[in-house]
Amino acid sequence: MTTPDPPATPEANELDLSDLRQSLALGWRDFTRAPLYGLAFAAVYVAGGWLIYWAMTAKGQIWWTLPAGAGFPILGPFIACGFYEISRRLEAGEPLRAGEIFGVIFRQKDRQIPSIAAVIVVFFLFWNFLAHMIFALFLGRATMTNVSSSLTIFTTPEGMAMLAVGTIVGAVFATLLFSLTVVSLPMLLDREVDFVTAMLKSLSLVQQNPVLMLGWGAMIGVILFAAMLPWFLGLFLALPVLGHATWHLYRRAIT
Numbered sequence: 001m002t003t004p005d006p007p008a009t010p011e012a013n014e015l016d017l018s019d020l021r022q023s024l025a026l027g028w029r030d031f032t033r034a035p036l037y038g039l040a041f042a043a044v045y046v047a048g049g050w051l052i053y054w055a056m057t058a059k060g061q062i063w064w065t066l067p068a069g070a071g072f073p074i075l076g077p078f079i080a081c082g083f084y085e086i087s088r089r090l091e092a093g094e095p096l097r098a099g100e101i102f103g104v105i106f107r108q109k110d111r112q113i114p115s116i117a118a119v120i121v122v123f124f125l126f127w128n129f130l131a132h133m134i135f136a137l138f139l140g141r142a143t144m145t146n147v148s149s150s151l152t153i154f155t156t157p158e159g160m161a162m163l164a165v166g167t168i169v170g171a172v173f174a175t176l177l178f179s180l181t182v183v184s185l186p187m188l189l190d191r192e193v194d195f196v197t198a199m200l201k202s203l204s205l206v207q208q209n210p211v212l213m214l215g216w217g218a219m220i221g222v223i224l225f226a227a228m229l230p231w232f233l234g235l236f237l238a239l240p241v242l243g244h245a246t247w248h249l250y251r252r253a254i255t
Helices: 017-033 035-057 062-092 098-110 113-142 151-155 157-181 184-190 195-208 210-228 235-253
Strands: none
Touching: 017 035, 017 062, 017 210, 017 235, 035 062, 035 235, 062 098, 062 113, 062 184, 062 235, 098 113, 098 184, 113 157, 113 184, 113 195, 151 157, 157 184, 157 195, 157 210, 184 195, 184 235, 195 210, 210 235
């Protein structure tokens, strides 16, 4: 009896602008073909946004934002797998059964998704630590000021310098995290690879297509920011479309 050949090592491909356009078009198509699933998964993020806003405004308890915000990087990869599984089934012509879709998401706890979720949480916590350090460095003497009600502090030279440095450092963190996860999450759902290999292939893809992929990441950031402005309600549309589009971009980017 011959042993089966091991799965081929994933390879990153060259992409062009048409790949991004087609991925978005297919993402919209998948959302319109299975809107209830997309709305249900997006509702988790919308509810989380409302919780954070309520904690900061109604209760004035800013400390709540850390554990509430940490829930996003923990749950995010699993919810994203829901979008990927729907797109995978539509692509393969398989039926969309709720039990099977949620079962696939639940089974990720025994695969590599928890490891990559842990990496995302480490990024989140380290960035939170750095943000506090940057605030203390530039505005340490203004610790008695309530920054949530005295926003003029950010118009001072120290406040503007803090915003500039914080934006640059945050952009570096966001770019690195995006590069490591842009296609590694759908890859972990689709293939039996370890999370380190998946992240390295994702990074390799960005290195091969830096302008295109970083433009994709910037577009995602702008869309999500705009979607959060009307009480997070725009996420009901933005998250499913972008989630499905990410699956189709992965299918074009990795062979």
